[in-house]
Amino acid sequence: MSRDEPRTGSAEDRLIARYFAPLARQPGAFGLTDDAAILTPPDASDLVLTNDTIIAGVHFFPDDPADAVARKALRVNLSDLAAKGAEPAGFLLSLALPPDATEQWLAALAQGLRTDADRYGCPLLGGDTVRTPGPVMISVTAFGLLPRGTMVRRSGAKAGESVMVTGTIGDAALGLRLRRDPGVARQWGLDDAMRDHLMSRYLVPEPRNAVAVAIRTHASAAMDVSDGLAGDLGKLCGVSGVLAELDVMRVPLSEAARQAMGADPRLIETILTGGDDYEIVCTVAPERIAALQTACSDAGVALTEIGRAGAGEGARFIAPDGKALTFERASFSHF
Amino acid sequence: MSRDEPRTGSAEDRLIARYFAPLARQPGAFGLTDDAAILTPPDASDLVLTNDTIIAGVHFFPDDPADAVARKALRVNLSDLAAKGAEPAGFLLSLALPPDATEQWLAALAQGLRTDADRYGCPLLGGDTVRTPGPVMISVTAFGLLPRGTMVRRSGAKAGESVMVTGTIGDAALGLRLRRDPGVARQWGLDDAMRDHLMSRYLVPEPRNAVAVAIRTHASAAMDVSDGLAGDLGKLCGVSGVLAELDVMRVPLSEAARQAMGADPRLIETILTGGDDYEIVCTVAPERIAALQTACSDAGVALTEIGRAGAGEGARFIAPDGKALTFERASFSHF
Numbered sequence: 001m002s003r004d005e006p007r008t009g010s011a012e013d014r015l016i017a018r019y020f021a022p023l024a025r026q027p028g029a030f031g032l033t034d035d036a037a038i039l040t041p042p043d044a045s046d047l048v049l050t051n052d053t054i055i056a057g058v059h060f061f062p063d064d065p066a067d068a069v070a071r072k073a074l075r076v077n078l079s080d081l082a083a084k085g086a087e088p089a090g091f092l093l094s095l096a097l098p099p100d101a102t103e104q105w106l107a108a109l110a111q112g113l114r115t116d117a118d119r120y121g122c123p124l125l126g127g128d129t130v131r132t133p134g135p136v137m138i139s140v141t142a143f144g145l146l147p148r149g150t151m152v153r154r155s156g157a158k159a160g161e162s163v164m165v166t167g168t169i170g171d172a173a174l175g176l177r178l179r180r181d182p183g184v185a186r187q188w189g190l191d192d193a194m195r196d197h198l199m200s201r202y203l204v205p206e207p208r209n210a211v212a213v214a215i216r217t218h219a220s221a222a223m224d225v226s227d228g229l230a231g232d233l234g235k236l237c238g239v240s241g242v243l244a245e246l247d248v249m250r251v252p253l254s255e256a257a258r259q260a261m262g263a264d265p266r267l268i269e270t271i272l273t274g275g276d277d278y279e280i281v282c283t284v285a286p287e288r289i290a291a292l293q294t295a296c297s298d299a300g301v302a303l304t305e306i307g308r309a310g311a312g313e314g315a316r317f318i319a320p321d322g323k324a325l326t327f328e329r330a331s332f333s334h335f
Numbered sequence: 336m337s338r339d340e341p342r343t344g345s346a347e348d349r350l351i352a353r354y355f356a357p358l359a360r361q362p363g364a365f366g367l368t369d370d371a372a373i374l375t376p377p378d379a380s381d382l383v384l385t386n387d388t389i390i391a392g393v394h395f396f397p398d399d400p401a402d403a404v405a406r407k408a409l410r411v412n413l414s415d416l417a418a419k420g421a422e423p424a425g426f427l428l429s430l431a432l433p434p435d436a437t438e439q440w441l442a443a444l445a446q447g448l449r450t451d452a453d454r455y456g457c458p459l460l461g462g463d464t465v466r467t468p469g470p471v472m473i474s475v476t477a478f479g480l481l482p483r484g485t486m487v488r489r490s491g492a493k494a495g496e497s498v499m500v501t502g503t504i505g506d507a508a509l510g511l512r513l514r515r516d517p518g519v520a521r522q523w524g525l526d527d528a529m530r531d532h533l534m535s536r537y538l539v540p541e542p543r544n545a546v547a548v549a550i551r552t553h554a555s556a557a558m559d560v561s562d563g564l565a566g567d568l569g570k571l572c573g574v575s576g577v578l579a580e581l582d583v584m585r586v587p588l589s590e591a592a593r594q595a596m597g598a599d600p601r602l603i604e605t606i607l608t609g610g611d612d613y614e615i616v617c618t619v620a621p622e623r624i625a626a627l628q629t630a631c632s633d634a635g636v637a638l639t640e641i642g643r644a645g646a647g648e649g650a651r652f653i654a655p656d657g658k659a660l661t662f663e664r665a666s667f668s669h670f
Contacts, residue, residue, distance in 0.1 A: 013570075033490075033574055035385060035419060035558050036384060036385040037385070041376050041380075049371060049373070049476075051429050051461065053463045053474070054465075055466075058465065058466055084369075084371045092386045094388045096388060126384060126385070126386065128386045128474070130389075130394070131390075131393055132390050132393060132472070133470060137431060137472055139388070139463070139474045141386065154369050227345070239368055
């Protein structure tokens with residue numbers, strides 16, 4: 001063995017050194033030159049752990065830009081941290097690459113990760129890079145920190161509390177429809193800006209980390225909306241043992257979603273069950289609502305009251321005629 | 336939406352509830368019914384983070400038993416924790432399943448995880464399950480704990496220290512050869528027990544968590560041998576800035592490996608560079624050797640001194656004729 005070999009390392013080592021080591025500037029990442037990374041939690045803290053995996057052809061389109069794919073992979077995890085009230089502390093990246101992954105693609109992927117790692121204060125700490133005969137797979141494990149015992153669970157909702165949701169619902173699900181069938185833009189009467197808005201909401205979600213501390217301070221239960229508001233809120237109410245009654249007309253919609261639904265009212269099902277929203281749905285006691293509203297407003301994040309939790313179990317969306325909506329499928333599932 | 340839907344959940348929820356929730360008995364796993372898990376590190380501790388991903392057809396054979404695959408996925412991560420001196424605290428599982436994954440396969444996978452989670456005290460905390468059009472992918476992120484600042488790095492080796500390795504080297508690489516070409520068993524003159532030993536070392540590695548605390552207490556640098564002793568030790572010496580001179584004759588071999596190498600001496604390259612050993616290689620100051628030997632012996636783990644670190648950089652294996660071995664490829668890489 002020549003002395004140079006271990007210093008040069010394998011192709012995998014070179015790939016890591018070139019594209020990912022520059023992102024790993026946290027001391028505990030050891031520049032990706034060790035077997036493991038270190039996270040030093042402040043005393044009296046809890047570490048919040050979350051993992052989401054995305055696969056080409058399943059969770060994103062193989063020809064989506066690599067930087068957008070990278071940002072989506074990180075942001076879907078950041079969204080979980082936000083909904084739990086945790087502040088980002090770093091992430092591990094597991095990347096499976098097919099043989100035809102190009103240097104250009106990898107460079108763009110790394111650039112996307114770097115942009116959002118900086119933006120959200122969530123540095124790369126380590127990970128693994130492997131070959132696959134299958135599609136590109138990006139699995140992110142993200143770590144969040146919060147004072148011990150303060151994670152916001154799904155199970156804390158109580159009867160009498162308000163159900164609130166950040167941002168707007170349904171944009172990404174409509175964006176996915178547009179991505180699959182560009183012709184529906186005309187059918188829905190969307191102008192270019194509306195179409196672009198919906199498609200960008202699918203391509204790169206906007207996690208609500210700016211209000212994580214406010215959620216932790218004021219919400220009794222919360223989760224991020226990834227598989228559709230109807231199903232996700234149903235899960236939250238299920239484990240909390242409450243029945244949420246939601247006013248369909250109060251579900252916050254973007255101008256573009258409102259335009260599309262005006263053209264085709266049946267889209268309400270896509271909007272409420274399609275998923276990929278990455279907004280936070282939460283329950284809030286009456287005396288906390290004003291404070292949470294103020295905190296969200298200060299952070300520039302819209303927060304809308306859409307209904308109320310009462311006795312029972314589940315979630316019901318009430319239409320203007322007073323009847324509960326029924327959906328073919330309450331939430332999105334690849335299975 | 337009927338009230339029953341969110342309680343029943345999607346097929347993914349049912350799969351998780353059936354196969355994985357029974358493994359998630361740690362309070363911080365919330366029975367896999369929340370978006371995230373919690374780990375509460377003791378004050379003044381560091382959390383050690385590691386991720387390894389294995390893919391069918393790349394890191395294991397598609398027809399390997401699912402329980403063995405599961406154990407391998409967990410153990411390769413446990414091995415990293417052991418080499419860093421950390422005690423297991425839990426893991427997240429990211430699982431990508433092709434449409435043809437059967438219930439039977441999943442049940443066996445879950446059983447394998449349960450067996451080793453219990454054996455190594457490393458409970459399932461959470462994760463993600465997704466569909467893939469590609470091969471099965473199992474990505475484990477494992478968490479270890481140790482007193483703050485005590486992780487054993489690769490970079491701490493100093494000139495004058497001994498290089499030591501646990502267990503035996505080369506078994507798994509020979510086992511992989513046997514798995515690919517059963518005919519070599521006869522060529523190497525192996526009896527059935529020898530063949531089975533080598534193949535089982537490839538199928539399910541034996542991580543050295545039993546000596547993690549001893550490694551942390553006595554070793555100056557350590558890593559687990561996953562990509563071949565020659566290349567991995569070369570990396571350790573590279574970042575430490577030492578040159579290790581190893582006596583080829585002192586590299587610990589199993590009876591089976593010794594038999595194979597007797598039949599074909601060129602197998603020394605496979606043994607030293609093939610990988611999948613999941614033993615710990617470490618450097619130890621002279622005054623620490625006896626204590627580390629005793630601790631390993633108490634734990635039933637063999638520990639062998641194979642050479643010494645000196646001035647220079649890299650790793651050289653010296654043959655009985657006094658010359659350094661040269662290898663075609665120092666360490667294993669899929670890239």
